Amino acid sequence: QVNLVESGGGPVQAGGSLRLSCQATGVTYAWDSQTWFRQAPGTEREAIASIRIRDGRSVYVESVKRRFTISRDQAKNTMYLQMNRLEPEDTATYYCAAGQRRGASWSDALGYTYWGQGTQVTVAS
Numbered sequence: 091q092v093n094l095v096e097s098g099g100g101p102v103q104a105g106g107s108l109r110l111s112c113q114a115t116g117v118t119y120a121w122d123s124q125t126w127f128r129q130a131p132g133t134e135r136e137a138i139a140s141i142r143i144r145d146g147r148s149v150y151v152e153s154v155k156r157r158f159t160i161s162r163d164q165a166k167n168t169m170y171l172q173m174n175r176l177e178p179e180d181t182a183t184y185y186c187a188a189g190q191r192r193g194a195s196w197s198d199a200l201g202y203t204y205w206g207q208g209t210q211v212t213v214a215s
Contacts, residue, residue: 092116099209112186
């Protein structure tokens with residue numbers, strides 16, 4: 091059984107920083123990548139950053155480039171999202187995802203098998 095647990099969310103002032111964590115347990119050795127998504131009320135779930143596990147290569151959506159950094163600690167089986175210079179527009183529930191189906195785009199939420207429960211990030215202006 092695979093389990094993903096996010097943590098690290100909370101309220102923050104605009105311009106501040108937060109670091110999200112996603113702890114994975116269970117059978118994870120077959121994963122090729124892991125991805126962070128976010129979803130604000132009334133919007134679709136949006137992929138924002140993904141990391142390839144074997145070499146740490148990462149990809150970002152334009153709106154978070156140069157502000158957010160995705161990383162992963164293999165030994166701890168934990169993925170991170172360092173978020174700097176946060177903006178009110180970053181307010182959302184943040185989810186980690188894994189178990190990407192073969193051939194699916196990294197940004198396609200339907201292409202992932204495993205999801206965490208989400209952690210709320212609220213950025214005040």
